[in-house]
Amino acid sequence: MWYKNKRFLTIAGIVVALLVVLAIWLVFFNKPKPPELVTQAAAIGNVEKTVLATGTLVPFKQVSVGAQVSGQLTKLAVALGDTVHTGDLIAEIDSKTQTNSLQTAEAEVANIQAQRASAQATLAEANSNFARQQTLYKADAGSKADYDTAVATLKSAQGSLAALDAQIKSAQVSVNTANVNLGYTRIVAPIDGTVIAIVTKEGQTVNANQSAPTIVGLGQLDKMTIKAEVSEADVANIKPGMEVYFTTLGDPDKKYYATLRSIEPAPTTFDPDTTTSSSAAAIYYYALFDIDNPDGILRTNMTAQVYIILQSAKNVLTIPSAALGHQDKDGNYIVMVANPKEKSRPPEPRKVKIGVNDGTNVQVLSGIKSGEQVVVAQATAGDSASSASAGGRRGMGGPGGPPGGL
Structure with a gap:
């Protein structure tokens, strides 16, 4: 039995030694690694601290050129992309109706002028008769009744002539109006610019009685305006005069720098005739700034990624x-x-x-x-x-x- 006890003691000693070694390793060698x-x-x-917005490029100055008279568009003198100057012909509308109206008005003036000539002769005769009756009456050679009749006839002739003069003025206004309407059949460019849209094609009939129909759109493309949509959460942080820059989708690496011109006071979707609003709809305001475009690289309705600089270092x-x-x-x-x-x-x-x-x-x-x-x-x-x-x-x-x- 003694050798069994000796074996047990040997195993126990080994276990104790291993535990001591493990404890030493845990204490001195297994320190946790720093994070x-x-x-x-x-x-x-x-x-740079910026407000990010999405913008749209539009011409700095653009005009919708429309028709003020009704009729068929008989001639369209421009094409999309053409450059025009103030007074250049844009289009012509069939002028038969306006020409007829002018001729009718001119005939009415001629008719009244003829009536006036007759009335003027009648007035001259009434003047002569009045002078004769006045002389006779003062010399007690004529009756009071004849004198009074001469006075009444003279006044009547004078009134008729005055009435015809007024009718001539009125008829002349009609002539002027007909002339203006005839002029409206020739649509000319109100500004220098480029044709950026053709709305009405040659041969179409326009009806100016319902609304002012647009023929073409003109824009001055040498200077562009960027309309940036700024959320209501950011609009309180921006103000005119701040530095701003933008990039386009076609050239995202090129930055165009400008100065913020203004912030529109009403939201982009504001309608003064609507009294209700949707609380779920996002509210945006247009922040406007301008950029020169001498080479014409920037085009109408391009999308701009806009950065309004609040602070920079x-x-x-x-x-x-x-x-x-x-x-x-x-x-x-x-x-x-x-x-x-x-x-x-x-x-x-x-x-x-x-x-x-x-x-x-x-x-x-x-x-x-x-x-x-x-x-x-x-x-x-x-x-x-x-x-x-x-x-x-x-x-x-x-x-x-x-x-x-x-």
Whole structure:
């Protein structure tokens, strides 16, 4: 039995030794690894806080050229894309009706003028008779009745002539109106510009009694206006005079810079005749600005991606906005700064004063130097990828961090 006890003691000793070794390893050699940090160096860059909007390009000045008289469009003198000058012929409408109206009005004037000539002769005769009866009456050679009749006849002749003069003026107005209507059958360009739309084709009949039908649309394309739709959440932050730039879908790398001209006071869908509104509909306001277009690259109804600059800082020290922690009562933010040479050391908290924050990067006014590594996320050893992704979204400040900008 003694050899069995000896064997048992040997096994027990080995187990105890293994436990001692395990304990030593756990205490001295199995220290937990520090959490993996995602860092980024503070660097010189630009920061812009902007309002993003979608815009449409329209000519700075555009006119719908319409018809003021009814009739068939007998001639269309322009084509789409033609350049015209003020007074150039655009189209002609069949003028038979207007010509007939003018001739009728002129005939009426001639008729009244003939009546006036007759009335003038009658007046002259009445004047002679009045003078004769007046002489006889004063010499007691004529009767009072004949004198009174002569006076009445004279006044009647004078009144008839005055009435005909008034009729001539009225008839002349009709002639002038008929002349104007005849002129309306020749539609000319009211401005210099380019034909950007042809609404009525040659041979069509237009009816100006129902509405003013549009023949063509003219636009001056050497200068364009951008109508940017700004949401009601952002419109309070913008004002005329702000710098703005935009890109087009055809050339997204080219930026066109301008100055905000105005913000329209009513929403884009405003209808003064409608008293009800839908609370579910999004509300937008047009922000307007202009851009020169001497080479004609910008075209009517192009879509523009518009950036209205609220704040900007160029060539300044920047760090990612995700690095910002909580804000203290003095307005400073806590930022964790890592030491790349001593990765085992925990990151150092710094008080940082910031300037412009565009939601992605932030301007650093004090507290950090260029090249220092700031912590933007913290990952666990077991799930570094997912934690780094989440940290990049949340930043080091958690729920209390700064908003993502506009």
